[in-house]
Amino acid sequence: MTALPARHVAAESSADKLEEIRALVDGELHEVNRIILEMMQSEISLIPELARHIVAAGGKRVRPILTLLAARLCGYRGTRQIGLAACVEFIHTATLLHDDVVDESDLRRGNPTANAVWGNKAPVLVGDFLFSRAFQLMVADGSLKVLAILSNASAVIAEGEVHQLVTANDTATTEAAYLQVIAAKTAALFKAACQIGAVVADRPEIEEMALAAYGDNLGIAFQLVDDALDYHAKQALLGKSVGDDFREGKITLPVLLAFARGDEEERAFWRRTLENLDQTPEDLERAQALLARHGAIEATIARAEEYGERARQALAIFPYSRAKQAMLDLLDFCIARAY
């Protein structure tokens, strides 16, 4: 028997790291899952059926974990973080359902997407239902400040999704536009998830802003790594199908870097495959080779590490605690997924 390649080992140990972080909030996360299951119930059985498919499909629950850790970091001793963590996960889940419809994806985390199983109609409507449930959870929490943070985040997310749609298939997209897209579609919810931890604990604004900055930068790092993984993940291991972004003509940083660093013939390749979506089965491999030639994956991950460093610095105002350590470990986990 041959040893596992180094990357497998790194990915597995990064999964272990997530398990350790999760263990710290295990009891609360159990409650979060209970609320999620409870709130996705409906007389209309298609709703829990479809919701279960995505909610229970083994997402990493990174966003609700952030809310739990942030509340704990702030010394909060109540139970409001539970419902709000569930709420954050519902917003995320609603977004995923709509994303998969928009992207026409067939696989998510290695499983068939809801739209692949039920068609487009039910996921659009069940997404709306889960989104409404998220707001019911916020109303039950009763804080207008939390409602403001999360409704603003929801608008920003939707705006980012539309922005992504507009930049798709456009190799003239700038890095700045790309960063704006991922800050909105991904980082806004990471940011809000962390910020509300400080709000429930009634901490001063400087702590709230520090947690928001941590979440924002972590979210950007997370998405950068995700975009890198789309061109080099081991699908079986990470439950991500390689090449989705390529097939959809999504413009991500690895591509923008390779495009900028490429010659005219290479740019013609990117235009044909991503703008015209005129692709042959060999094109993904060609794309990966071009990314490798220009070090585009490494550069993307290096950028993720920079944002990770900013996230780390944002936490500097907090004294050491197990929660803080877990949040730093979560940063490492997000970056380590790339290897």
Add this chain to the structure above:
Amino acid sequence: MTALPARHVAAESSADKLEEIRALVDGELHEVNRIILEMMQSEISLIPELARHIVAAGGKRVRPILTLLAARLCGYRGTRQIGLAACVEFIHTATLLHDDVVDESDLRRGNPTANAVWGNKAPVLVGDFLFSRAFQLMVADGSLKVLAILSNASAVIAEGEVHQLVTANDTATTEAAYLQVIAAKTAALFKAACQIGAVVADRPEIEEMALAAYGDNLGIAFQLVDDALDYHAKQALLGKSVGDDFREGKITLPVLLAFARGDEEERAFWRRTLENLDQTPEDLERAQALLARHGAIEATIARAEEYGERARQALAIFPYSRAKQAMLDLLDFCIARAY
């Protein structure tokens, strides 16, 4: 020149009636439209473009008018009804965008739907954006009670839409299930739109419940008439394409009645056309003939009139006022659309 057929005249005078009602709240409605235009702005130009297409496409604004009239009926003298009326219209608009995607509709009010112009992706995401905006408007209003009413209504609406999807193409759907669908997908927002009028005016619960009952019954009557119109409206006049429900295999009361009253051969027709969606160009005419034979349209409208009467009775606890009269006129308008 020949005179207009009687139905044209009735439809035109019912449009006049709506104009009269609208005139009563004209100044406020103008403000509502201003907020709508303001809140659909975004740096991402596709958002206002697409939102303008549907928001400004000349909807009747029945739901925001309800909020304005209900607040006035309750003697409210402030300005909160304005933002909340805009919020109600945003929820409605988001639902329409998603509905048209789900129904694969090409026309709405005689104009191409957003999905016919932009495809499915943008309307799903812009719908999410408008829905988030609705919640931002509620948060700006600052009443947790209003937030509870509207977030509950949103969940009920989404649930009703999924329920409708489940009953589509199923001629075994019961009248009870049909009524449950329309109470959820349509009446819930009418109900909430009216109820929040009493909430902003801080009126006793009995008035809040009376307005909720008025909106609920009006909404059911409205949808019953809509479902009847789908088989006999003059498209050019009412901006509704006849036969949409039939082509989609939607199970509505006219069909349920004709199915129940039909013989085996007729039921086989409904099963072929609505369950199997195996339709020829002549089938819509055949369907209309069967509905006529069994008086299914008249029976549906009679049912709408019953719900209209319940709505009228719900307002009995309020003394005469111009706002009350306008709400009664609105009832008449909703029924009169049928003729």
